[in-house]
Amino acid sequence: MIKIGIVGTGGMASAHAQAFRGIAGCKLVAACDVVKGKARSFAKQYGIPAVYTDVEEMLDGTPVDAIANVTSDAAHCPVSLAAIGRGKHVLCEKPLAVNYAEAKKMAAAAKRKGIINMVNFSYRNAPAIHKAHELVNGGAIGRVIHVEASYLQSWLSSTHWGDWRKGSAWLWRLSKGHGSGGVLGDIGVHILDFASYAAGDIKQVNCDLKTFTKVKGDRIRGYKLDACDSAVIGVELANGAIGTIHTSRWATGHVNSLLLRIYGDKGAIVVDLDRSYNELSVCRGKDVDKSKWRSLRCRRTPDMYHRFVKSIKTGENDQPDFARGAAIQKVIDACFASDVKGRAVSV
Template sequence: MRLLILGTGGMANAHAKNFSAIDGVEVVGGVDVDPSRVEAFNAMHNIPHGFGSLDAALNWGEFDAIANVTPDSVHHPTTMAALAAGKHVFCEKPLATDYARAIEMTEAAEAAGVVAMVNLTYRNVAQLQKARELVQAGELGKVKHFEASYLQSWLVSKAWGDWRTESQWLWRLSKKHGSNGTLGDIGIHILDFAVYGAGSDIDKVFCRLETFNKAEGDRIGEYDLDANDSFAMTAQLENGALGVVHATRWATGHFNELRLRVYGERGSVEVQHRHDWSKLFTCLGDDAETGKWTETEVPSVPTNYERFFEAVQMGRTLEPSFRHATSLQRVLDLSMLTDRDRREHEVYL
């Protein structure tokens, strides 16, 4: 598979590193509107061709697939152009900034008959995969309740950099720069973490959003700091389970931590994932009577990068697909409506 990487910002380095490590994948081009950035990126990863626009790369055309690592608001137009050219697409999350654009991308991909997948990176967590396996095998019995959280601290700590002075962070806090805040940025991750691990999609949702004061006049330079910083959501799954999902960038002491607990009639599982380790705990069978939890070791699983390559080789889209990411985007859109309306919404009427 000959791959083009579209966008050469920070996350593009992960794409270049992971795809280059796969036997059978050749990263042949990089694209960025900034000539100096694409030149430096290509030099770092030994990529032979550089382009200043997607149009120029498509005119060249000597590639099979695109890894779309552009800003969120650019996913839609660039992906639609790639699909029209018959290219397979591996898109960063979120698929689009709203459901209308996401479903258009999904339907275009399905009509084109190409592989179209989304990099929901926490599918790479082996402990989450095992938790889902236990749920689907009935080891927990009927799932009744779940709780999921995504905690970050970069608005508190400078460990990741200083958002007050670095635009690579500031755009994430500004609606006019394409950000849907914590809900749009990491909300899609924790929603996928929750529904995948609990083995069921969301049926009803209610969400509250909060944007805290962060600077004088809620503005730094050209950036209005008006995107949400935290959200708290109640959700009911299609399998009837009730649960809570919350996320924030103000979680002091938590650099990047996801947690999921799923409770069933006969047992429970808990997944903890940080930037430096992942753990799975189970309370199953007779242990449910004593409250004994056991840490479970699990083998590694294929990454999304490897699964995308596998999908292209097979000519068939695997999960996480555009359609799945679109269903999550619908939940995100409805979450914003519930915050406005102060009432619960059903995902599918």
């Protein structure tokens, strides 16, 4: 039985608890949150026996094999390092850290200790992105020439997911002082992983970031609302392709839309998660001259939680690991540098 402690028991922790409860051979044994009431009610909801407000106390007090680090972004590094230091496996939420220096430290510590380490790039749960990766790498669309990718949400212009002015889970995401990388750290990190996993590694970025005024004085209670809301990134890939990746929380009409278009010299692929996680569209071969697109059904792939548990059982670390999380963090750091310098920056 793999014993798991969940650290950070806010909104996303429920997804972890529900997933791990559904996997044979693992058990939730501890819940930890700096806000005791949250940890306590979470533990009650999921039948978790031990409750803590400090990760070190949890690691000392309850024998766990692994932790799910579902804390807010600024705590990813210290919480993961505490667990790694005691030889525990770690599934860490994205972004792996708040900058590349931290992420690199985490990847190095995980490697040194030989523990299983994965970062929850959850859109890798879509079978369509694995099929796109396989097709591109198998040469199905020829040389990759041009890429378009976007991740659009609208929680700043709609109340579909609740009122962002009220909950701390929204407010820390808008505040640099609370460790947020804004839209880049929140959802940009997903689309950078998603797009580059299928289309190829990113070599250079030319990024514009913008933070729009949301309330008078750009401050709510202790939160200064200064983290970026929208990002437009021109990219060059290591395979020579160019493209654009953009992301916003102001994309009215889009709840949670990820779209990836990859154009090669022999064909093209579209992954549109609003349409399907299990199908992608392909135009290639004889269809190219008719610009005809066909839907391709993809075989099922395991989700991140199953991958993590299987990695622990087999001792073989699946992807995306901390090294991958750090590589994406490096792209994000380059985006911030490009925005400040007003020019393209190598990753």
